[in-house]
Amino acid sequence: MLRLKTAFSALLLALVGLPAMAQEPSQATHEFHLDNGLKVIVREDHRAPVVVSQLWYRVGSSNEPPGQTGISHALEHMMFKGSENLGPGEASKLLGSLGAQENAFTSRDYTAYYQVLSREQLAIALEMEAERMHSARLPEDEFLREIEVIKEERRLRVDDNPNSLAYERFLTQAHMASSYGQPVIGWMHDIERLTIDDLRAWYRTWYQPGNAILVIVGDVSLEEVRPMVDSYFGPIPAGELPPQKAPLELPGGAERNVTIEVDVQLPSLILSFNVPSLSTATEAWEVHALRLLEGVLNAGYSSRLPSRLERGSGVATSASASYSAFSRGDTLFTLSGLPNQSRDVTLAELEAALWEQIDLLKNAPPDSAELTRIKTQLVAEDVYARDSITHQANQIGQFESVGLSWTLLDQDAAALEAVTPEQVSAVARRYLVPQRLTRGQIVPTPESAPNTAIEGAN
Structure with missing residues (x-):
């Protein structure tokens, strides 16, 4: 027992010291640009002979015009279908034979491609990625097959998932004025209308060196990485990029209500407020205060929503808060929950309980001990996550892709x-x-009325 108490005390002291730890000199991180506009960020992490290479493009679903939703995601799929010197799937087979990991992802603000591999194999990943940047083949026969895969992905993830379908519909109302209301995977009727010529035009427009960030994190040095980057990416010509404007929301003026009937078992409630992100805020401190507000409400077992609404009053079987601070445009601060059906709690009663917690924070600031706990928890989560070189690269790439400097990461604590x-x-x-x-308000679809016999029928 004494050893357990000593260990627990040491852990508390370590956690309290985490903000100070985050102020110490950071890992060696280097930044440079090629003449064609490609931005390169190299972070050294020499704990293991491994490196992650990520290529981020500043284009996602929020850039898509009406009628072409889902085109960024569709192009991501097609980027694995061959380039100048490699046939469809050959790059993936080669990387797999080397024991490397690879994948890609698309969001509202960016599309990214990555490889995790031995430091000795970095040149292979860079050569493949550079070739994809300037000479992806995008064959029509592969597109016709892949678009069917994307349709099925939409069915599985959204159309046949009532909660995902409801949230997708909710976002169209929550984002009144910005393209963030468009689904990343696209509307089915738009996916069905996409053509290979659409994708080829999208590729020529956005997949340019000046619209990309190459992030390399791992057991490397600037001296060895820069010549490789110059060799593979330097010859790619600079393209002309269209202007980008951040998706902005209306500052207020109207409360909006939407009731969504889908095939769910239990009703649920979502309250979303239009708020700025770090990219759009006039005062940066407001964004960090919103992050801490989210933490006060929903950072773990002892935070207010689970402790007061789930275990305290029992008005909710679940209650949570979320806030995405790091996006290209204005974003949402969201509270959500499921009313406790065993106690016959209604959606209106759950909402009243959520508003009560909001009003308490408006009228009385959290005490210093509560706020210190939240700050320590957020910093601790980031410190521990940085053990992963992929996490480090993801942070750098996300910040840079939405218009923020990676240097803000070292100032976050x-x-x-x-x-x-x-x-x-x-x-x-x-x-x-x-x-x-x-x-x-997401509510179950009413049961069909029972069939009744028609009077007078024989």
């Missing part, structure tokens, strides 16, 4: 530490208001 309890209350009063609210 200090930015959180500077937020006061009153500032947490201030952002609640400013942003969690009905004028910014979209209320979503």
